[in-house]
Amino acid sequence: TDPLVHHGRHFGRSIHALCNMHALINNGIIRIGERAEDPEDDFTPQEQREHRVFCALLKSIPGLEEKLMGANSEEDIQSIAAMLQKGASSARSDDTKSLKSAIIDWIVSPGEPLMPPISRNAKTGRGFHHEVTGALLCPAGLDWTDAEIRDKLRTGELSVPGDQWPLFLFNSYAYDDTDPSKGLLKSSILVKTFKHIFTSPSSVEREAKATRSGNARIHGMTGVTRGSIAYAATQARFALSSSGVFNRNDTITDSERFYNSILEYLEDPDEADDVNTLMAWWNRQVFPNYVPNSRPVSKNSALARIKAKR
């Protein structure tokens, strides 16, 4: 496969999922031109955000900038964008597929039966239809033990927009309304989802059985990123929900708004202190033994090949 597809997979998982690659790249190139002409040019906050993502894209894929600048037709750029998009989309799809069954093992304590049982390969019966997934998805601040609230969530009378965060994001699934950031993004289910995607499915258990490099290693990922945490949260939220089809624009599941709201929080300068502490915590959870260049890499490993390309 084309290396751009490969890079697109990791970009989607770690920097920005759910974006339109064509627009991202086209707008990015235009903005570079405008900035060169008029450095004083002001961009809207939205444009500035998009441009930061574009710069991260250029930075994360060696040779991409040259490739884009050297493209001599609109078509060339379109095909580059299409490859990256394909990578991001297929990675997202592979992860939803894989998490769909895996997450069932993480929502009750080991050994405890799940009542009623949830099918590993179907989404019906999840979401607010089930006591356990419902409690996890219930917006922080609402009381899932209240029968009236449960009913309204089930019927949809009470709809939950993506920026109203569910309880499963919080450590021990406990929300403290006097301190809303307490335990935020520190739940075990989120860490497990992250490990499943980035370090390997078996690394979720205490003793990893992996014999092959996981995604983080394949792509030389050495620490968590804001995008990767938001991505794991979005995948977990979708896996717990009853909706069967992942769709960016679906207003019921509202995954894109959810993803962006997490990302916004993590990038908010006003939250920088909390977020830096949080990121350090994540790195200890997920990459505890990481020391730069400490591991020998076999000559033919994917990582070695990637390094050789740089």
Added chain:
DNA sequence: ATCCAAAGGCCTGCCATCTC
């Protein structure tokens, strides 16, 4: 009619272990 996502099958790469 077209597009996209889901699902399962399949293939390949990687690593640990075995066997000689």
Added chain:
DNA sequence: GAGATGGCAGGCCTTTGGAT
């Protein structure tokens, strides 16, 4: 040690189904 073997993980292909 070198080569064979087996299992795990990631990714690709194909089919299917639903939405637009």
